[in-house]
Amino acid sequence: MSDLVRNYIGGAWVEAQSGDTFTTINPATEEVIANVARSSAADVDAAVSAAKQAYNNWRLTPAPRRGEILYRAAQIMTERKEALSQLMTQEMGKVISEARGDVQEAIDMAYFMGGEGRRMHGYTAPVELPNKFGMAIRDSVGVVGLITPWNFPIAVPSWKMLPALICGNSVIWKPSEDTPAVSAAFVQVFVDAGLPAGVLNLVLGAGDTGAALVKNPQVRVISFTGSTATGLGVYAQAAALGKKVSLEMGGKNAILVMDDANLELATQAITWSAFGTTGQRCTATSRLIVQKGIKPRLTEALIEKGRALKVGYGLQEEVQVGPLVNAKALDKVSSYAQIGAQEGARALIGGGRDTDQPRGFFFQPTLYDSVTPNMRIAQEEIFGPVLSIIEVASLEEAIEVNNNVAYGLSSSIFTENVNAAFRAIRDLTTGIVYINHGTTGAEIQFPFGGTRGTGNGMREAGQTALDSFSEWKSVYVDYSGRLQRAQIDTDAILGAN
Numbered sequence: 001m002s003d004l005v006r007n008y009i010g011g012a013w014v015e016a017q018s019g020d021t022f023t024t025i026n027p028a029t030e031e032v033i034a035n036v037a038r039s040s041a042a043d044v045d046a047a048v049s050a051a052k053q054a055y056n057n058w059r060l061t062p063a064p065r066r067g068e069i070l071y072r073a074a075q076i077m078t079e080r081k082e083a084l085s086q087l088m089t090q091e092m093g094k095v096i097s098e099a100r101g102d103v104q105e106a107i108d109m110a111y112f113m114g115g116e117g118r119r120m121h122g123y124t125a126p127v128e129l130p131n132k133f134g135m136a137i138r139d140s141v142g143v144v145g146l147i148t149p150w151n152f153p154i155a156v157p158s159w160k161m162l163p164a165l166i167c168g169n170s171v172i173w174k175p176s177e178d179t180p181a182v183s184a185a186f187v188q189v190f191v192d193a194g195l196p197a198g199v200l201n202l203v204l205g206a207g208d209t210g211a212a213l214v215k216n217p218q219v220r221v222i223s224f225t226g227s228t229a230t231g232l233g234v235y236a237q238a239a240a241l242g243k244k245v246s247l248e249m250g251g252k253n254a255i256l257v258m259d260d261a262n263l264e265l266a267t268q269a270i271t272w273s274a275f276g277t278t279g280q281r282c283t284a285t286s287r288l289i290v291q292k293g294i295k296p297r298l299t300e301a302l303i304e305k306g307r308a309l310k311v312g313y314g315l316q317e318e319v320q321v322g323p324l325v326n327a328k329a330l331d332k333v334s335s336y337a338q339i340g341a342q343e344g345a346r347a348l349i350g351g352g353r354d355t356d357q358p359r360g361f362f363f364q365p366t367l368y369d370s371v372t373p374n375m376r377i378a379q380e381e382i383f384g385p386v387l388s389i390i391e392v393a394s395l396e397e398a399i400e401v402n403n404n405v406a407y408g409l410s411s412s413i414f415t416e417n418v419n420a421a422f423r424a425i426r427d428l429t430t431g432i433v434y435i436n437h438g439t440t441g442a443e444i445q446f447p448f449g450g451t452r453g454t455g456n457g458m459r460e461a462g463q464t465a466l467d468s469f470s471e472w473k474s475v476y477v478d479y480s481g482r483l484q485r486a487q488i489d490t491d492a493i494l495g496a497n
């Protein structure tokens with residue numbers, strides 16, 4: 001077992017004030033891999049004080065200089081990519097190639113947000129009076145709180161932390177209790193890149209630690225990614241204190257396959273969208289909505305591909321599907337297998353725990369046929385390698401089935417018909433739409449987020465990410481230098497109002 005994984009507060013690695021700890025285990029081997037500080041509200045308060053103290057200097061640091069620190073962080077992450085990836089696989093189970101992709105996303109985001117240090121565009125517009133100038137600029141908010149899940153332990157935090165930092169805020173980050181070690185390694189990157197003490201603080205712990213962050217009135221923004229139930233609770237708490245909140249929650253994503261689709265492309269994309277990251281992506285496909293004509297051939301191809309997947313410990317390069325993150329996740333996914341069977345779904349492959357593995361929380365890649373749109377397995381987020389096949393007659397029916405769920409993150413359509421593709425772009429009510437591509441591979445320069453139960457209208461990534469972490473300030477400059485001018489202004493304002 002490694003040394004204690006500590007909090008990072010005010011520029012120092014520190015134990016929890018209570019001295020409490022918890023352990024984490026490798027989901028593939030069930031070995032204990034880390035002993036971790038368990039933070040209470042007192043630790044959160046200490047982090048908030050440190051962040052408040054650091055805020056003023058950081059906000060006054062010119063944004064291009066802030067950007068240079070992010071560029072350095074990107075370089076360091078590039079050098080440490082393999083070590084970070086291996087730690088991630090050990091801690092949460094995703095296969096090593098996917099862990100590398102996770103780190104790469106943070107590298108890309110660091111360069112992108114570093115560049116925002118020289119953009120961060122505001123605007124000017126004409127004003128009503130002579131000798132007067134008007135502009136709108138982005139301003140920092142203050143101390144912001146980030147609460148993140150385990151499924152993308154570096155990428156998702158980077159979507160929040162990097163825009164928060166470039167906007168001039170100081171940050172308190174509460175990562176998932178399932179990925180503390182890789183989170184500490186990620187923070188170390190910023191320490192080594194020269195981020196001033198107190199600008200980024202790490203508090204480790206479980207839900208109660210996150211709740212303390214949400215309740216602290218000095219934390220003005222909460223950016224949360226996680227389950228819908230937790231997210232809505234966070235939203236209510238934060239709203240009562242008047243905080244700005246960005247939420248990224250559940251999904252029930254689908255791929256639509258029309259009769260004219262390219263079968264090979266669709267098979268490949270569906271397999272990786274459903275079973276990649278063991279189905280534990282926010283954007284994982286859990287519903288295949290397929291037109292009647294192509295269904296038999298597509299189902300056959302998916303069975304063949306699904307059976308050939310190599311399940312195992314993700315540090316082995318040839319492994320394609322790793323374990324679920326923990327025992328609780330295995331219980332939850334297993335319970336959906338029972339629900340599916342009771343509802344009348346038929347397992348074509350899989351359908352239960354993978355007992356071929358000697359240890360670990362493995363669930364077999366699972367394909368269910370005979371699923372109808374209102375079954376629970378077709379409506380609720382399972383977050384495991386489980387794909388439900390729903391047969392439809394037409395494009396219109398496919399779109400209706402796609403849209404008729406409580407979530408709206410991503411959807412995809414496979415068709416060779418340009419008219420069908422554009423209708424789908426228009427009518428699919430998700431925040432992300434793919435054409436002839438799986439529901440994975442969102443790029444960091446575009447907004448990421450979803451409709452309905454997936455979010456609250458905010459978006460991560462792209463320039464839209466700045467909206468969560470900045471305030472607009474409108475500035476009017478009167479350069480007439482004359483009392484008469486001011487008098488006219490006053491008259492105009494009085495007249496206008």
Ligand code: ADP
Nearest residue numbers: 148149150175176177206207210211226227230
């Ligand atoms: P999951 O465990 O399925 O990823 P959660 O929504 O429970 O989903 O967890 C996402 C993040 O929210 C984690 O960092 C977790 O510790 C944190 N969290 C859990 N409960 C709360 C809460 N009541 N208040 C704030 N954060 C919480």
